[in-house]
Amino acid sequence: MEKTKYKDLVNKHTPKEDVFYNAIIAFLIGGLMGIIAQGLIDFYSYYLSISTKEATVCMLVTLIFLSCLFTSLGFFDKLVNFAKCGLIVPITGFAHATMSAALEYRKEGMITGIGANMLKISGAVIIFGVVSAWTFSVIRAIVGAI
Amino acid sequence: MTFNYKNVYINETATVTGPYEGKGPLSKYFDYSYEDLYFGCKTWEQAESKLVSDAVDILLGKIGLTRFDVDLFMAGDLLNQITASNYAAVNMPSSFAGVYAACATSTLELALGASIVESGFAERVVCATSSHNNAAEKQFRYPVEYGGPKRKTTTFTSTGSAACLLSAKKSSIRIESATLGSVIDSGINDVYHMGAVMAPAAATTIYNHLKDNNRTIDYYDLILTGDLGIYGKEILKEYMQIEYGINLKNYNDTGVMLYDLKEQPVYAGASGPACAPLVTYSYIMDAMKKGKYKRVLLVATGALMSPSMANEKLSIPAIAHAVSLEAI
Numbered sequence: 001m002e003k004t005k006y007k008d009l010v011n012k013h014t015p016k017e018d019v020f021y022n023a024i025i026a027f028l029i030g031g032l033m034g035i036i037a038q039g040l041i042d043f044y045s046y047y048l049s050i051s052t053k054e055a056t057v058c059m060l061v062t063l064i065f066l067s068c069l070f071t072s073l074g075f076f077d078k079l080v081n082f083a084k085c086g087l088i089v090p091i092t093g094f095a096h097a098t099m100s101a102a103l104e105y106r107k108e109g110m111i112t113g114i115g116a117n118m119l120k121i122s123g124a125v126i127i128f129g130v131v132s133a134w135t136f137s138v139i140r141a142i143v144g145a146i
Numbered sequence: 147m148t149f150n151y152k153n154v155y156i157n158e159t160a161t162v163t164g165p166y167e168g169k170g171p172l173s174k175y176f177d178y179s180y181e182d183l184y185f186g187c188k189t190w191e192q193a194e195s196k197l198v199s200d201a202v203d204i205l206l207g208k209i210g211l212t213r214f215d216v217d218l219f220m221a222g223d224l225l226n227q228i229t230a231s232n233y234a235a236v237n238m239p240s241s242f243a244g245v246y247a248a249c250a251t252s253t254l255e256l257a258l259g260a261s262i263v264e265s266g267f268a269e270r271v272v273c274a275t276s277s278h279n280n281a282a283e284k285q286f287r288y289p290v291e292y293g294g295p296k297r298k299t300t301t302f303t304s305t306g307s308a309a310c311l312l313s314a315k316k317s318s319i320r321i322e323s324a325t326l327g328s329v330i331d332s333g334i335n336d337v338y339h340m341g342a343v344m345a346p347a348a349a350t351t352i353y354n355h356l357k358d359n360n361r362t363i364d365y366y367d368l369i370l371t372g373d374l375g376i377y378g379k380e381i382l383k384e385y386m387q388i389e390y391g392i393n394l395k396n397y398n399d400t401g402v403m404l405y406d407l408k409e410q411p412v413y414a415g416a417s418g419p420a421c422a423p424l425v426t427y428s429y430i431m432d433a434m435k436k437g438k439y440k441r442v443l444l445v446a447t448g449a450l451m452s453p454s455m456a457n458e459k460l461s462i463p464a465i466a467h468a469v470s471l472e473a474i
Contacts, residue, residue: 001346001389003333009388010334010342013380015298022295077293084295097292104289107189121288 022084029086037063037090060091067095072103097121148325148358154260155317156310156471159427160205162197164279164305166412167424170405175428176306177204183280183305190290191229194278197307198223198234201274205309216240216311217268220259222251223276223419224303225285230276240272248448249344249373250327251275252308252423253467256444257324259312260469269313276307277418286337286453299339301375301417304404308423318435322470323359327351329450335461337451340417341378341401344447347464348374349385351445353392355468363392367439370430372422372446372466373401375414400425422446426471434473442471 001009037059044055070076076096080087087093098118105117119126161176168179178200185200187193198221206212219238221231222245235242247254255273262268280290282303288294312321330347348371356363363369374382379399386392400422401415426444433439447466456462 001385006332006346006385007334009384010339010381013377013384014339014342015377017297071291074291077291081293081295088294100289100291100293103291104284121292 025083026085029083030089033090063091064095067092068099071096071099094122094125148323148355149257149261150323151260151264151321153314154263154312154321155315156319156321157313157315157317158205158209159310159431160201160208161308161424161428162200162204162306163424166410167304167306167404172404172425172429175432190278190281190284191225194223194230194276194281195233198230198274198276199237201307201309202272205272205311209311213238216270216272218243218262218271220245220255220271221274222246222255224248224282247465247467248450249417249419249421250446250448250465250467251419253444253446253469256321256469257326257467260321260324263312263314271312272309273312274307274309275419275423277303277420279303279305282418296413297338298413299341299377300413301340301373301401301415302412303418304416304421304424306420306424308420308427310427318474319431320472320474322472325351325355325358325468327466329463329465331461331463333461335456335459337456340449341374341414342381343449343462344464345374345378345382345385347466348382348445348447349389351466351468353390366441366443367396368442369394369397370442370444371399373417374399374447375401377414440473444469444471
């Protein structure tokens with residue numbers, strides 16, 4: 001059978017992913033994460049009497065800590081599986097990806113295991129985060145100069 | 147290439163599984179199912195190796211032999227350098243042959259082991275295969291705790307090990323013939339749709355087996371593929387019809403038999419080198435001994451996938467080896 005013909009046969013028997021449902025879930029959970037984050041910022045800036053900028057850092061640390069804790073306790077993967085991009089795109093996803101890799105490779109040693117593999121998934125986020133930050137800074141500088 | 151055997155029997159089998167398989171529909175047919183996924187070991191890789199040792203111990207215990215009575219030990223698994231098998235073989239004083247054909251390892255072992263027994267070079271051959279869900283996830287996909295979302299066509303690597311003893315000593319199940327498959331490139335490079343990758347390999351091997359033996363599909367009471375899953379099974383049926391004009395009637399796939407697909411979150415079904423032998427050495431052989439099936443063609447299917455090549459966007463080659471089992 002020709003490869004293109006076989007691809008058609010495969011497509012015929014491949015189920016469609018529930019894109020719309022997944023998007024709705026991601027939208028709702030992602031929105032909820034936004035509300036929680038804003039609540040944390042308000043909480044910290046009010047009770048610790050710090051600026052919004054400083055409170056934002058506290059909020060990020062809190063979310064990272066909780067994600068790592070929940071990953072270590074072994075149930076965050078189930079939440080991620082359900083919420084999909086609702087939890088993967090925010091900082092929670094980054095922390096979870098890093099923590100899960102650290103847990104997985106702990107037994108292979110501190111340096112050869114954790115050190116070498118911790119950023120296995122999240123490394124790409126750092127690299128392309130820096131690349132896009134640089135790109136947009138250049139665009140902003142150029143646009144600002146005009 | 148098809149081999150016909152006169153005097154090779156499967157004397158005994160043993161199956162050890164993890165907790166998910168133990169909660170599946172075939173649980174009562176397994177010799178032992180663990181409650182957790184570590185089995186008292188420190189890592190997934192060590193745990194998988196323990197499964198192999200356990201399966202061999204149970205096998206030899208059932209038939210009243212010791213490790214020193216085995217002439218040749220054949221084993222294979224999915225991990226890099228077939229680690230689980232190699233580390234289990236450390237405890238075996240017999241000769242060892244590591245075998246790799248991804249999820250088709252079990253039938254390749256049966257074909258090679260049967261040939262060695264038939265030739266008289268070895269009296270007793272133990273064939274074992276294993277897979278471990280978490281060890282495979284770690285190696286081929288993501289860290290276990292990451293649990294990223296998966297597509298519906300993804301298969302779930304089974305946790306378990308199955309072993310059997312081959313010899314010329316008569317028993318209720320004999321290996322009648324075996325066909326070694328060729329590597330087929332179907333042009334599919336989707337690592338989350340292994341059923342589609344492997345279906346053409348299974349079809350080619352089934353067709354060649356029937357042609358070499360001058361048989362029709364009706365000769366067999368049951369055709370059993372390895373781990374094509376729900377969607378791969380449908381693809382194979384249609385592929386056989388279009389390509390060879392063969393209507394697969396008495397057909398099933400071990401990937402859809404191992405788990406309760408409605409209750410257990412296993413997506414398109416089970417996979418892994420342990421999948422086909424776990425189902426065959428337990429439920430199927432039990433049914434053969436009870437007279438439900440007389441002739442069964444087991445076609446284990448393997449995607450010869452390398453994560454590097456998949457990242458390089460190359461399509462995934464696949465292979466299938468067929469073994470014809472006969473109840474006596």
